[in-house]
Amino acid sequence: MKIAIGADHAGFEVKEKIKKQLAEMNFEVEDLGTDSTASVDYPDFGAAVGRAVASGAADEGIVVCGSGIGIAIAANKVRGVRAAQAWNEETAQLARQHNDANVLSIGARVLPADEIPKIVAAWFDAGFEGGRHQQRIDKIGALEKENS
Numbered sequence: 001m002k003i004a005i006g007a008d009h010a011g012f013e014v015k016e017k018i019k020k021q022l023a024e025m026n027f028e029v030e031d032l033g034t035d036s037t038a039s040v041d042y043p044d045f046g047a048a049v050g051r052a053v054a055s056g057a058a059d060e061g062i063v064v065c066g067s068g069i070g071i072a073i074a075a076n077k078v079r080g081v082r083a084a085q086a087w088n089e090e091t092a093q094l095a096r097q098h099n100d101a102n103v104l105s106i107g108a109r110v111l112p113a114d115e116i117p118k119i120v121a122a123w124f125d126a127g128f129e130g131g132r133h134q135q136r137i138d139k140i141g142a143l144e145k146e147n148s
Helices: 009-024 042-055 069-076 089-099 116-125 132-146
Strands: 002-007 028-031 060-065 083-085 103-107
Touching (some): 009 103, 042 060, 042 103, 060 069, 069 103, 089 132
Parallel strands (some): 002 060, 060 103
């Protein structure tokens, strides 16, 4: 499985740690930037990860910024992306199980460093449950078509 990952300057160091974790989990990782803590604009990296996932170039994505909010908003502007910000293991699991989220968003400045690997692991351990949740995902897809 190929994972696209991107971060702004605030998320750079966390992104680097997540990349190592993903490699240990035997995922192929495509790093879409940034490559330092020099100030950059998070929409560029959220959109890059979103485009990689939406196009099929990556199976899933992870985005990281200071709060996890802005970069998730940017990723969600790409049609077909369902980016979800997770702040604990449970929200990571529910984003996958109920929302079929395909991009995980992490807030580097708002999460305890020791929780982030647990959130990432919980994300990949969970899968979409389908069933009653599928009709809701279909409605999200209809909204995308309505607004494009």
